[in-house]
Amino acid sequence: xxxxxxSTQYLIIGAGVHGLSTGWHLAMELEKRGRGSxxxxxxxxxxxxxxxxxxxxxxxxxxxxxxxxxxxxxRHSVDVWMHDPVAFGFQQVGYVSAGEANxxxxxxxxxxxxxxxxxxxxxxxxxxxxxxxxxLWPDFKTEGVDVAIHEKVSGYxxxxxxxxxxxxxxxxxxxxxxxxxxxxxxNIQGGQVKSVITNQGDMTCDLxxxxxxxxxxxxxRLLDKPGVVKCHYSDGTAVTKDMWTYWRLLEGEVYYNKxxxxxxxxxxxxxxxxxxxxxxxxxxxxxMLQDHLYVYFKNGNERxxxxxxxxxxxxxxxxxxxxxxxxxxxNDDYQADPWFADYLCSAMGQxxxxxxxIRPHFRERRNGGIGAFTPDNIPVFDWAAPNVYMIADSNHGxxxxxxxxxxAHYLMGDDPVDLKPFAFSRYAEGRTFGKSNSHSxxx
Ligand SMILES: Cc1cc2nc3c(=O)[nH]c(=O)nc-3n(C[C@H](O)[C@H](O)[C@H](O)COP(=O)(O)OP(=O)(O)OC[C@H]3O[C@@H](n4cnc5c(N)ncnc54)[C@H](O)[C@@H]3O)c2cc1C
Numbered sequence: 001x002x003x004x005x006x007s008t009q010y011l012i013i014g015a016g017v018h019g020l021s022t023g024w025h026l027a028m029e030l031e032k033r034g035r036g037s038x039x040x041x042x043x044x045x046x047x048x049x050x051x052x053x054x055x056x057x058x059x060x061x062x063x064x065x066x067x068x069x070x071x072x073x074x075r076h077s078v079d080v081w082m083h084d085p086v087a088f089g090f091q092q093v094g095y096v097s098a099g100e101a102n103x104x105x106x107x108x109x110x111x112x113x114x115x116x117x118x119x120x121x122x123x124x125x126x127x128x129x130x131x132x133x134x135x136l137w138p139d140f141k142t143e144g145v146d147v148a149i150h151e152k153v154s155g156y157x158x159x160x161x162x163x164x165x166x167x168x169x170x171x172x173x174x175x176x177x178x179x180x181x182x183x184x185x186x187n188i189q190g191g192q193v194k195s196v197i198t199n200q201g202d203m204t205c206d207l208x209x210x211x212x213x214x215x216x217x218x219x220x221r222l223l224d225k226p227g228v229v230k231c232h233y234s235d236g237t238a239v240t241k242d243m244w245t246y247w248r249l250l251e252g253e254v255y256y257n258k259x260x261x262x263x264x265x266x267x268x269x270x271x272x273x274x275x276x277x278x279x280x281x282x283x284x285x286x287x288m289l290q291d292h293l294y295v296y297f298k299n300g301n302e303r304x305x306x307x308x309x310x311x312x313x314x315x316x317x318x319x320x321x322x323x324x325x326x327x328x329x330x331n332d333d334y335q336a337d338p339w340f341a342d343y344l345c346s347a348m349g350q351x352x353x354x355x356x357x358i359r360p361h362f363r364e365r366r367n368g369g370i371g372a373f374t375p376d377n378i379p380v381f382d383w384a385a386p387n388v389y390m391i392a393d394s395n396h397g398x399x400x401x402x403x404x405x406x407x408a409h410y411l412m413g414d415d416p417v418d419l420k421p422f423a424f425s426r427y428a429e430g431r432t433f434g435k436s437n438s439h440s441x442x443x
Contacts, residue, residue, distance in 0.1 A: 017404075022408060037174050059398060092153060111149055140352055229375055250314070254355075271297055295313055334369065
């Protein structure tokens with residue numbers, strides 16, 4: 001085993017999508033500018049690459065956000081996904097979102113904003129939306145649907161595949177990744193982190209980068225940062241909020257023995273449907289499960305042992321405290337509730353007639369996963385201390401491979417305009433992102 005070096009210039013903590021993407025892009029920027037190489041970068045992970053949310057995500061890569069600055073970030077991200085789609089397991093099948101009349105104005109804004117940053121999408125309203133959906137899914141039950149958007153460059157990726165691909169890119173550029181090394185504390189002098197304390201001894205470093213996912217709040221506390229933040233909004237109001245809020249995700253898989261394809265035999269776009277005024281009725285009992293429908297699904301691919309689909313619904317808010325270890329499927333406390341299987345299958349059956357009666361084919365397996373959300377549920381990319389840079393994606397950033405690219409440019413002294421809206425200072429400066437017209441925290 002290579003011994004753990006005692007010092008490095010750039011230390012990245014966490015080998016999820018952000019730690020790995022940042023390591024790879026930073027190495028390329030150092031080389032390009034003649035300022036160093038990947039040899040100057042070390043990534044530590046207490047378990048190993050993909051041990052966090054990046055290894056269990058649904059893998060959806062989309063841009064359906066009511067927060068417009070995310071649209072440009074996702075355009076950078078799709079550029080990265082398309083840099084080597086085979087290595088990253090990226091299936092550019094597109095993404096379709098459908099809603100009711102109460103969201104038409106939101107869809108129009110999203111469509112305009114996406115296209116203004118060259119993230120091309122088509123918008124369909126009224127009968128056109130219903131017709132469009134039936135061209136892709138002839139059995140789509142379009143009653144209630146009044147609007148649809150088709151993001152052509154979106155898609156999904158296999159989580160294991162992208163972690164493998166990113167780790168390979170890091171290795172190709174000389175970035176060293178060490179597994180089983182846990183950062184347990186920071187030695188701070190004059191406000192700067194001089195070294196990190198690990199379970200294998202101390203390591204001095206010039207710059208620390210957090211790609212810590214759900215473990216970010218813990219390290220925030222290690223740096224004695226406050227647990228609440230006053231969030232100022234553009235209308236002059238202010239609300240004090242928890243800095244971090246955990247949510248647990250509800251996702252699962254359904255076996256489906258027929259090919260899940262479009263009429264011309266293609267892999268369909270990732271589908272997202274939010275009908276805010278349409279209840280979900282339990283197909284088996286006739287009882288109402290929820291007064292609104294929110295579901296997303298796609299071909300299961302990498303995650304399945306037999307053909308089927310993978311999907312989910314709105315996560316459940318936990319609060320400022322949660323147990324991060326063991327993580328994901330291994331944590332008994334955060335498995336999807338029993339009602340979730342009924343909900344997912346009933347919602348799928350309400351969406352397309354091919355899925356009516358699919359409940360017996362729900363795949364019973366462990367499927368938990370939690371994430372740490374920011375006060376406005378939008379990523380924070382900024383300094384947590386003078387030499388500690390934080391990539392906190394608010395747990396919807398598997399898709400955001402471009403964050404690491406922009407951060408690498410920023411750390412080299414560039415000033416990427418598309419990173420600016422995600423600065424921590426937005427909370428104090430009245431630029432806290434506002435509420436979106438959705439039941440979900442990540443729309
Ligand atoms: C079930 C689920 C489904 C999701 N689906 C999607 C989706 O479809 N699309 C989407 O865009 N996003 C999705 N997300 C969100 C997305 O997966 C995460 O936002 C993203 O993967 C976070 O990446 P990360 O690199 O910041 O953190 P992680 O992938 O969580 O990586 C953090 C790493 O840090 C390591 N670590 C922690 N503490 C230490 C320490 N002290 N020392 C050293 N290493 C440490 C961990 O071992 C871990 O490997 C989903 C999340 C979940 C949980």
